[in-house]
Amino acid sequence: MSDVLDLPDTPSTVRAARTSTEQWAYAAHRDGALHGSTRDFLNTSAQSATERADAFWHWNSKRIAHGTFAYGKALATAPTAHTSLRYLDGRVMSGLNFSSQDYLSLASHPQVHVAAIEAIKRLGVHSAGSTALAGNVVDGNVLEHELGTWLHTPLVALFPTGWAAGYGVIRGLMRAQDHVVIDVLAHNCLQEGAAAATRNVHLYRHLDVEHARKQLQRIRDKDSSNAILLVTEGIFSMDADSPDIKALQSLAHEFGAMLLVDVAHDLGCSGPDGTGQIGAQGMLGKVDLVMGAFSKSFASNGGFVATHSHAIKEYLRYYAPPNTFSNALSPAQIATVRECIKIIRSDEGQMRRDALFDAVGALRSHLQALGITVMGQPSPIVPVLLGREDVARITSALIAERGVLTNLVEYPAVSNNNARLRMQVMSQHTADQCATAAGIIAQTWEEAKTLVDACELASAEQTT
Numbered sequence: 001m002s003d004v005l006d007l008p009d010t011p012s013t014v015r016a017a018r019t020s021t022e023q024w025a026y027a028a029h030r031d032g033a034l035h036g037s038t039r040d041f042l043n044t045s046a047q048s049a050t051e052r053a054d055a056f057w058h059w060n061s062k063r064i065a066h067g068t069f070a071y072g073k074a075l076a077t078a079p080t081a082h083t084s085l086r087y088l089d090g091r092v093m094s095g096l097n098f099s100s101q102d103y104l105s106l107a108s109h110p111q112v113h114v115a116a117i118e119a120i121k122r123l124g125v126h127s128a129g130s131t132a133l134a135g136n137v138v139d140g141n142v143l144e145h146e147l148g149t150w151l152h153t154p155l156v157a158l159f160p161t162g163w164a165a166g167y168g169v170i171r172g173l174m175r176a177q178d179h180v181v182i183d184v185l186a187h188n189c190l191q192e193g194a195a196a197a198t199r200n201v202h203l204y205r206h207l208d209v210e211h212a213r214k215q216l217q218r219i220r221d222k223d224s225s226n227a228i229l230l231v232t233e234g235i236f237s238m239d240a241d242s243p244d245i246k247a248l249q250s251l252a253h254e255f256g257a258m259l260l261v262d263v264a265h266d267l268g269c270s271g272p273d274g275t276g277q278i279g280a281q282g283m284l285g286k287v288d289l290v291m292g293a294f295s296k297s298f299a300s301n302g303g304f305v306a307t308h309s310h311a312i313k314e315y316l317r318y319y320a321p322p323n324t325f326s327n328a329l330s331p332a333q334i335a336t337v338r339e340c341i342k343i344i345r346s347d348e349g350q351m352r353r354d355a356l357f358d359a360v361g362a363l364r365s366h367l368q369a370l371g372i373t374v375m376g377q378p379s380p381i382v383p384v385l386l387g388r389e390d391v392a393r394i395t396s397a398l399i400a401e402r403g404v405l406t407n408l409v410e411y412p413a414v415s416n417n418n419a420r421l422r423m424q425v426m427s428q429h430t431a432d433q434c435a436t437a438a439g440i441i442a443q444t445w446e447e448a449k450t451l452v453d454a455c456e457l458a459s460a461e462q463t464t
Contacts, residue, residue, distance in 0.1 A: 021447075022454065024066070025394055029455035032059065033066035034390035039412040064088045068393040070400075070408040073099070080108055081428035085405055095403035096437050098423040103269040103380040104344065104352045105428040107299040112339045119335030127328040131158065132317055135328035143334050144304075146341055151275070152285025153306035155313040157320075158329055162264050162293020164322030165303030167193035169260060169291050172320030173312070174198050174229055181215050182231040183207070185238065187262060190231050206239070209247045216255040228257035234266040234277035238414055238422065240376025240383050242266075245283045258288040268297030269356060269380050274344040296380070297344065300336040302329045352427040356380060359429040366438035372445065375420070383409075384421040386445060390455075392419035394448035395441070402444065404437045 028034050041056035063069035069088065076084040076092055079100035086092050106112055119139065129135030144156040159165035166189030174180055174197035182194055184203040194201045202219065204212040212230065219228060230252045232243045245261060252259040266276030274297075275284055289312075294302040307313055317323055329337075343349050363382050364374045375383040386392040389410050396408040399421075410419040421441065425434075 021398075022451065025451040026455050026458055028066040028068050028394075029390070029452070029459065031062050031066060033063045033068045034393055034452070034455075037389070037411045063393075067091075067397045070393070070396045075100075078108055080105070081426055081430075081433065083405065085400075087400075093400045093405060095400070095405045096429075096433050098382075098404065098406040098421075098425065098429075098437060100426070101296045101424055102299060102426055103297045103356060103424070104340075104349070105426045106297070106340050106343060106352075109299070109339075109343065111343065112299055112336055115335040115339035116332040119331040123331035125330060125332065127330050129328065130324055130326060131328045132324045137328065137331050137334055139331060139334045139338065140329060143338050143341075146338060147304055148306060150273075150341065150345065151278075151290055151306050153287070153290050153308060155308065155310050156304050156306045157313045157316045157323065158334075159303040159305070159320075159323055160326045160329060161301055161322075162295050162303035163189040164326060165291050165293065165305055166190045166262055166264075167196070168320030168322040169289060169305045169316060170194050170229060170231070171197050172316045172323070173258075174227065176200075178227040178229070179219050179223070180229050180231060181212060181219070181257070183212075183233070183236075183243070185236050186231055186233060187237065187264070190233075190260075190262060194229075194231070206236075207241060207243050209244055209251065212248065213251055216251065216257060220255050228252075228255060229260055230257050231260045232262070234261055234263040235270075235379050235381065236376075237265050237381055238383060238409060238420075240379045240381045242277050242377065245278060245281045245287065249283065249287055252288065260289040260291060261287050262291050264291075264293035264303075265296055265381060266379065267292050268340070268344045269353060274349055274353065294333070294337045294340075298337045298340040300329075300333045300340070302333050302337060356425060356427040359427065359431065359434055360425050362431040363423065363425060363429075363434035363438060366435045367441065370438055370442035372438075372442055380425050382423040382425060384423060384441065386419050386421065388417050388452070389419045390452050391445070391448045392421075394451055395445050396421065398444045398448065399440055402440050404440045406437075 036059055041052055044052055046052040072088045073085040076086050079102050081097055083097040084092050084094040123137055127135040127137050140158055148154040148156045159168055166187060170193030176198050178198050179200040180194040181202045181204060183206055185206045202215045204215050230248060232248055235242055249259045263276045268274045270276050271279035278284055278287055290306040292304055294300040305316060360378050367374050373385040375385055386395055392408060392410060407422045409422045
């Protein structure tokens with residue numbers, strides 16, 4: 001099949017042929033499939049891009065062959081609470097799905113399907129232009145109005161993806177002489193947008209309002225006139241924690257800055273009327289710039305930026321590169337998001353949020369009862385701390401074989417030896433499913449630690 005990679009001929013390429021879990025783990029340890037990271041191949045002494053890519057592929061293919069590479073999976077069925085994923089070595093794993101970003105389980109909602117099909121019948125499958133040209137599907141203008149009304153932030157610009165919105169709003173508004181003060185754990189799109197806009201990027205410690213204040217004060221002591229953008233998220237996707245949005249907004253105004261809040265992971269699935277942390281913290285309509293993604297609770301690609309300024313909305317249309325130079329959202333994507341908003345703001349939406357947080361609570365409590373560290377606050381993201389990368393890679397591989405599908409996050413996406421499972425819960429998940437998943441993870445994590453210890457002992461004995 002086209003999605004199965006041509007791997008080196010190693011004894012462990014076909015995992016079903018291994019004689020024992022111990023032998024598989026030792027082979028993976030011996031061949032380097034439990035060590036190293038993608039950072040090793042970012043800045044190297046290689047003389048060409050091809051050499052860098054070849055070195056990465058040599059390491060990466062070992063991980064794929066040994067079943068310790070948890071990325072690049074392809075859905076073989078719909079992203080429901082139970083699904084099937086095809087791995088890069090051709091294996092198909094089926095089980096409880098904690099790896100998909102469909103927090104309210106709306107990707108399989110029949111009303112959403114009908115809305116998308118009807119939009120295709122009316123407007124076709126393609127916007128066929130950017131929003132700066134003729135790509136403004138009329139339904140998109142309605143979606144902008146609906147989002148603005150919901151968020152009490154009336155002017156909305158749509159973007160082709162959430163990443164494009166985060167990158168585009170910073171790259172579009174900030175110039176070389178300006179300053180971006182950004183939480184050190186803010187999403188890649190925000191970090192990349194800041195780096196592309198200006199060299200004056202100032203990181204502040206995660207959630208630390210006082211450190212943000214010091215950064216702003218230091219900037220204003222030297223520069224009283226240029227623009228400053230203060231950047232945070234509603235829910236941080238790796239740690240599942242939230243900032244004090246009111247304090248940050250007050251801080252921004254004190255120093256003549258604007259606040260940007262990324263609500264990708266909390267809008268729709270939490271807060272009063274689904275308004276996320278901004279709503280939960282009483283800041284609805286009070287934040288300068290709200291940026292979000294449709295890929296978590298709205299069953300679609302796409303993103304947006306909401307503002308109180310018509311001028312900023314129109315400025316982004318022409319100065320945010322992903323807006324100007326990418327085709328706009330398709331009619332089906334727009335219809336999907338609109339129908340999801342309708343459901344989210346209905347009684348059914350509240351029922352789905354309640355079911356989601358019942359499942360979140362069940363998963364977190366079962367994991368904690370089994371002695372596993374669960375990070376952050378209750379949210380659709382449940383970060384399960386595993387620690388060492390080698391232990392985490394074995395754990396991730398074994399839980400998939402035993403019926404729990406989730407995402408491994410390792411260095412450099414998180415700090416070294418702080419690898420974790422980033423479990424993503426859906427409203428379809430039941431308490432029993434969460435208990436089953438927690439039990440498998442706890443058992444497998446203990447097994448993985450024992451296997452790594454045995455591998456290191458065997459390796460040490462061979463070298464003596």
